[in-house]
Amino acid sequence: MTARGRLLSFVGDVDTTTQQAAEGRLLEVHPSPWVASRPAAGEDLAERFRRELEALGGEWLDTAELGIEAVLAPWLRSLAEGLGRPLRVVVDPQLLTASSPVFDVLKSVAAGVLAVLPAVVPGTCGDGVPGTCATTAELAAADLGISLVDLAIAETGTLVERPRPGRPRALSLLPPHHLAVLPRCRLVAGLEDLFDHIDALEGDSEADDAFGAYFTWISGPSRTADIEKVLTVGVHGPGRLTVLWLDDALPAS
Amino acid sequence: MAETTAPRPRRVALFITCLVDFLFPRVGEATLEVLHHFGVEVDFPEAQTCCGQPAFNAGHRPQARTAALHFLAVFEDAEVVVAPSASCVAMVVEHYAPLFDDHPPTAQRFAALAAKTFELSQFLTEVLGVESIPGRWDGSVAWHHSCHGLRGLGIAEGPQTLLRSIEGLELRPLPGAEVCCGFGGLFSVKFPRLSTDMLQEKIDAFEASGAECLSATDGSCLMHIGGGLERQGSAKTAQHWVEILASAIAQVPPRQDLTRQDRPRLESD
Amino acid sequence: MDINTRDFPARARQALGDGALRRALATSNKSFRHSRDQAVAEIPEWQALRTYGQQAKKRAVDALPTALNAFRDRFTARGGQVHFAEDAADACARVRAILERHGARRIVKSKSMVTEEVRLNQDLENHGYEVIESDLGEYIVQLAEEAPSHILAPAIHKSRQDIAELLHRHLGTAPDADIPTMTRAARVALRQRFLDADVGISGGNFAVAETGTLVIVENEGNARLTTTLPKVHIALVGIEKVLPRRRDLAPLLRLLCRSATGQQLGSYISFIGGPRRSGESDGPEEVHVILLDGGRLDLWHDPKGREALHCIRCGACLNVCPVYERIGGHAYGWVYPGPIGSVITPRFVGLGEAKDLAHASSLCGRCDEVCPVKIPLHKLLLENRAQSVEQGHVDAGAGLVVGGFARLVGSPKLWRWALALARPLYRLLRRTPVTRWGALGAWQAGRTLPSLEGPSFRQRWRRRHARGGGR
Ligand code: SF4
DSSP, rough: OTTTTHHHHHHHHOOOOHHHHHHHTTTOOOOOOOOOSSOOOOOOOOHHHHHHHHHHHHTEEEOOTHHHHHHHHHHHHHHHHHTTTEEEEEEEEGGOOOOOOOHHHHHHHHHHEEEGGGGSOEEEETTTTTTOOOOHHHHHSSSSEEEESSEEETTTEEEEEHHHOOOOOOOSSSSEEEEHHHHHHESSSHHHHHHHHHSSSOSSSSOOOOOSSSSEEEOOOOEEETTTTOOOEEEESSSEEEEEEOSSSSOOO | OOOOOOOOEEEEEEEOHHHHHHHHHHHHHHHHOOOOOOOOOEETTOOOOOOHHHHHHHTTTHHHHHHHHHHHHHHOOOOOEEEHHHHHHHHHIIIIIHTTOOOOOOHHHHHHHHEEEEEEHHIIISSSSSOOOSSSEEEEEEEEEOOOIIIIIISSSHHHHHTTTTTEEEEETTTTTTTTOOOTTHHHHSHHHHHHHHHHHHHHHHHHOOEEEEEEEOOHHHHHHHHHHTTTOOOEEEEHHHHHHHHTTTOOOOOOSSSSGGOOTTOOO | OOOGGGHHHHHHHHHHHHHHHHHHHHHHHHHHHHHHHHHTTTTTTHHHHHHHHHHHHHHHHHHHHHHHHHHHHHHHHOOOOOEEEEEEHHHHHHHHHHHHHTOOOOEEOOOOHHHHHTTHHHHHHHOOOOOEOOOOOHHHHHHHHOSSSSSSOOTTSSOOHHHHHHHHHHHHHOTOOOOHHHHHHHHHHHHHHHHHSSSEEESEEETTTTTTTTEEEEEEHHHHHHHHHSHHHEEEGGGEEESOOOGGHHHHHHOOOOOOOOSSSSSEEEESSOOOOOOSSSSSSSEEEEEEOTTTHHHHOTTTGGGGGGGGOOOOOHHHHHHHHHHHHHGGGGSSSSHHHHHHHHHOTTTTTTTTTTSSOOOHHHHHHOTOOOOOHHHHHHHHHHHHHHOOOOOOHHHHHHHHHHHTOOOOOHHHHHHHHHHHHHHHHSSTTTTTSHHHHHHHHHOOOOOSSSEEEHHHHHHHTTTOOOO
């Protein structure tokens, strides 16, 4: 046999029945060992998430006591003050619905604090999907990207984002600062629990199960240690990551 | 010091190893003394040769198999095989059986042999259950883990516990005790400069430890480190741990339960 | 990367004498080890987890044809494209075919050892493409026209001063810029390249067959950018990266991230299942996964070598290796350095081409101890040595010595004579002045041979017996 085609025949020499049987065997459950870093039953997940996030250099904005308005509005104002100009923000369309508490805050502080980008205005995206599609150029020029987190893992302080129509993947990537809105109901305990949750979610389409086209896990700000092993944040992704914790209701999506 | 409870005497076959036979016979004698002290009778099958490790490590498997088969012929009938070297024991325990995986019955015989072959400290602490050594030895010792002892056979605390139990002996921590001294047999010949550089790190750590003597389970490490110390004109020494045990035990009056005949005799007797 | 494995001894000697390199390596290895040890200590079940990882990878690799087949089916069903590449030339040609179809010119890359392995950058540049590495370390070595020296930290052989001078020349930063300043400058320079790129090329850590998902672990965000902004994403992945079950990801990610950098998880982990979906405003419109053989099938077919394919490229074995720590990655002469490099390089480039690598180890076994999937690296090194001998890559002198050894070792009588004969020879050798004979001289320069302590143990034993002594 020539070199070319060897790999193909290595892979391809099985009929469907054999392949399915073999795959079935491969998917047999092999319980993985319990690992102490997984949160114990009864552990306060929010507290754990916060600890892990802060250990990674992320920031925690807790709205439990004061409410969203009282926490988010001054925070946005202080960012704008720090820049000495209005903040260029791109917002996840899920947060721009009439019932979203975040949207109310954005509207209330908008004047003088937020620069008007197409993205803060609800509209429709490319294929007529409701949402606000910032272009890549707009994202690259933004100061802050605000996204609604799909799931989060307390054990590792990790945010999980799945692709959504109308929400650019780069929303949590291109702006130097990422504000992730995390409602309590989306927080799971450990890595293994996350896989359970994903399996329970609906697929995006017929071809896709919940594992879907894409998702990304975000644990802390972008970092590198490529020069002399010295930790430096913000190399390609956001250098700042802030989590806005919503203790109660999930904003309607 | 607590009296050591006398374990049931046993009979072991001593595998002396090339290095001890040729270069460090006193380590062999010390092994005899220590085993005798704990009531163990020692056979020395004179037909023994080399475990074959040099050939095996160089990749010459047929020749290593010759050595392994000879070893099997000599030691298969022994109740227990003991050697004062972790590296040679690791050869027997880890590598013999897989060398014959094309012939399962032979591999099985090697597996059985592996199950009854022990490095000396393993035999003392794990088989006999020895917890302390009587007598005394004045001085400070830094413990170097031989790679084959620590990672090959899992020997970590055993020999150190025994050393620590000796009156007058101070065990000092050696930074990087688990790091290789750079010998590696053929490695030190193929890459002498690399090996010397690793040796230097070991010697520097030893010098910094403040201990007078470096000790280990393996003659090969000790030859290497001792040779490095000598080349640099250091006053410090490297000594096999069983020699320290034997010197301590030599301070103890002869035991009543052994006849004079059973006592080991040294060249200097 | 060109294959320079034949020069290993000379390159190693040179590296050993390079003070700056030695300092850089000592610091970085120590830091890597420290982070890893801390992260591992947090998990009391680490050994059980390693065993699970070992078994999971064994299940995956043993079932490679099935798993590859399943991955191709699932990933294709998601709208992705899967290619199988036999060797380096095949892989490069497949990449170029995709580039040509899209009329692409500008390519941005995130870190991938497989692309180093197939010399993709050289190939593309030879064909007039503009290729830019975006991982900070890779970017640095690309500017310096060097090769990566560590599978995780490509520029770890360079000091911050080296890098400051380099960036001063290329980006105009101050010649003594600090690390955050340099990092910012690289961010700005590379950001535009991402925005302009036609195609992004990445590697991949796992290819999950069950779900048709490519998993990429990283810290900087450059892999996310590479796989998000350009219209086309091409991933080059070794066939051994395919993983049958998605649930094995949880333990394997734990093992990988803690072993690699001491993190619980990398900052970003992307799970890619084909191109963007309708309604999405970004993400690639085409995603290709090129699965490379490049010698892996041969290794797979060798029952004594196959375990090497379990490697998840965490780099932990490099970081504990006393040889790697002294010579760095470049000395090894090819893409994969350290213990895992000495195991797989000879299998990929030829045992004869890289026969010294298997010997570049004192067999101390520290690598075995840290490997998160329990690859018995020192045994695989021994296997390489043995296969190398079987293929005849042996010095004539060594052959003679070993032949003689075999004669003696099986015959107690000959053995005794030989040992007796060896004594005067040994004494002579001991008295030979230092550095008289090549290798032996170098050996003796570092250490003396011990003097003989009187008669051998055998002789002593016999005398004792003759006198009716103990047994
Ligand atoms: S051999 Fe093991 S330790 Fe080395 S890189 Fe691969 S997985 Fe990591």
